[in-house]
Amino acid sequence: MAESTEYDLVVIGGGPAGYAGAIRAGQLGKRVACVEMERAGGTCLNWGCIPTKALLKSAELFQKIKKADTFGLSVKEAGFDFAKVMERSRGVAGQMAKGVEFLFRKNKVDYFVGRAQVAVAGMVEITEGEHKGKFLKTKNILIATGCKMRRIPDLAVDGVRVMTSREALAAKTLPKSIIVVGAGAIGVEFAYFYNAFGSKVTLVEMLPQILPVEDEEVAKTLHRAFEKQGIAVHTGTKCENFRVGKDAVKVNLVKDGKTEEIEAEVVLSAIGVVPNLESVLSAKVKLELERNYVKVDDSYQTSVKGIYAAGDIIGPPWLAHVATYEAVNAVNGLFGHGPAKRVKSFPGCTYCQPQVASTGLTEKAAKEKGLDYKVGKFPFTASGKAVASAEAEGFVKVITDAKSGEIYGAHIIGSEATELIAEYGLAIHLEATAEEIHQTIHAHPTLSEAVMEAAAATLGEAIHI
Template identity: 50%
Template structure:
């Protein structure tokens, strides 16, 4: 065998798995057809956060007077420079992964990897030539792409996916965003912040529909106040792109409404990249677009594993990384714990941010728990007031019988940096009273977690 392990795909699942494998003494190669770091580093998590930071800086400038700062004239959006900065950040991160590959003595093979037979991967280079490489273990980490609906075909000009939304040649005056998950809401916030007229169309009853209902409704109010038009319980039936403006036919409870916009962004989830990688030919079982695996990411075919967006669980970068580490540690003969998919934090980086983990209030009740719920509004937080960021709240949910920390749901400034406290607390099986008695620094946004826990038990001080 040429290698102990071959990883197909270099996103946050694949490259992390490769590094951990190298640390554990496995001779490792990684196959990537495009850029190291995959979608996350190049076209997802990282460049979008760079764009959102540009929007935040612009908002600071336009509201500088609120902080006692006078600016001569007004701030002006340089859309091309924002895009350029975002691409520069992404390129820097991809180069960082290149360095990590060299540091960990991982061979990087450029091309399209496909399972050929037991222990054999065929790599097709960009010039069309092919070669076979062999390994005892093969991890599939091929990720996902923007999902296309039959009635919302992407032409990459007027109807676009997230990838085109990051490199538009000029700022559109108007945009319809279809779908209100993290991707849709982040782009809606970004473009609205810099002056684009934005409408969000969501099929379900609430935006960010996976979140606790109070968070969804709270964010809805804030985004509307910011100027975003939001339509829920609405379905895009068709898009006419023949004219200068797209005509978007949206069916609602009251009839069909026609929206006009320069650009339509389809943000209705992702499709998995499992076509053409040799699954059928080698008998690897799939179901509904996902590769079937066990708790340690082994497929039904010996020596073949799968992680990330192409398997069960949340399609998130940090989930793929965790899965890659667990998979490789099991291959190396260690005894890792299976991943607890109910303790995965989810984050949306609009402003204010959304962060959550564990059970929503509704899900906890449906699971049969008798619960205690505590909320602490950021309007009562000294740090939030000083920062000029009083929107939102922290909501925590505990099991009334044993004090188990069932879930937390946050809406507010910088809450994506706060949610890890709850993930760790739940991992360590902390109770509500242990959170209350853990002294939090003052003044901080994170005090709101302690205060919300105290509210659940009738001990809150500051509200």
């Protein structure tokens, strides 16, 4: 490639926003480059969503094997090789990253490994890595540098006693005991994972419920399920005064003015994320920010013409699928393929067991907005498929407009919740009503019947409850 190449688009960051945006530009026949400082796929694919799902599948299967007799099966000496469990996870991440690299080639995306900086609008400089010193001239720039783990103040991440999910994903040994700080999706998934393999797990959340963004009833149900599984769950609790020793970490749990000291081999910090904006902008580039995130308009353009941003770097909800959607729409808008659409509704998923998934308003939010709403609920104990699978924990809960029946929100806890939520996602996108879901014939016996019956329950027409 000649130095004189002018790109239509240079994307900074190769995560779910960056790589998807770059591929989309390639699909549209544009000259596009993507600069990623680690590996294609970004945090999600290499150090987040994907490798954790591999770990969780191992954990689920291990749990199921221990219950083999329920299914008429027998197993002697069920065990695991933790290093192999972790190795498989790395292998899956590596395979998917290769897949993205293949897609870059297929879609003629120039892929640079290195750290990139917006020099000025129209010019990106590669500031680290083998291409250091290279300048990429471009009509447009998409910043998709995402977020990184927020650190607990005064607690250094050493990868041994104190980890974030990133270090946890590279660890080769199972801690005997672990304190997971923060019960968002990441904290909850790791708590489930370590507990499944026999670590003594303490999960601590400052807010009144685990999975703070989820429906209260769902969070309570998961809280009870986790306790039943043997996890010590502390909500409304602060961690104070971490003391990192040679073999263990001590910390004070403070709840309602009472203090309890606990100790574990490892602390996993999962208290959220902060934007990756350091060194992304040269001194000459000033972008308007909003709460430390890059501010964009409805076409994903920043305060500087020709510089766009999408994904976690423009703020919550910090979800890979939202990031992808934003980047693809930014690129579509940029190159005249329809107007750039902004995110309206999106699902959120937590892959512990039972799984949790939701989309749209929680009941609390509906109440706070003063909406006239109905609730339909269907427990998996009434689902033939769930009972046949010995996975009857949880329920589907749907919130609808009391008059029109339009779906405001849906909340699922149970087996395959993360797959079942898709139908409600489509329903909300299409502004469908509970009646329309009810009138759609769902296959018997499937868990998806519970999606239909919860909708029917808002009308008083569920057959199986």
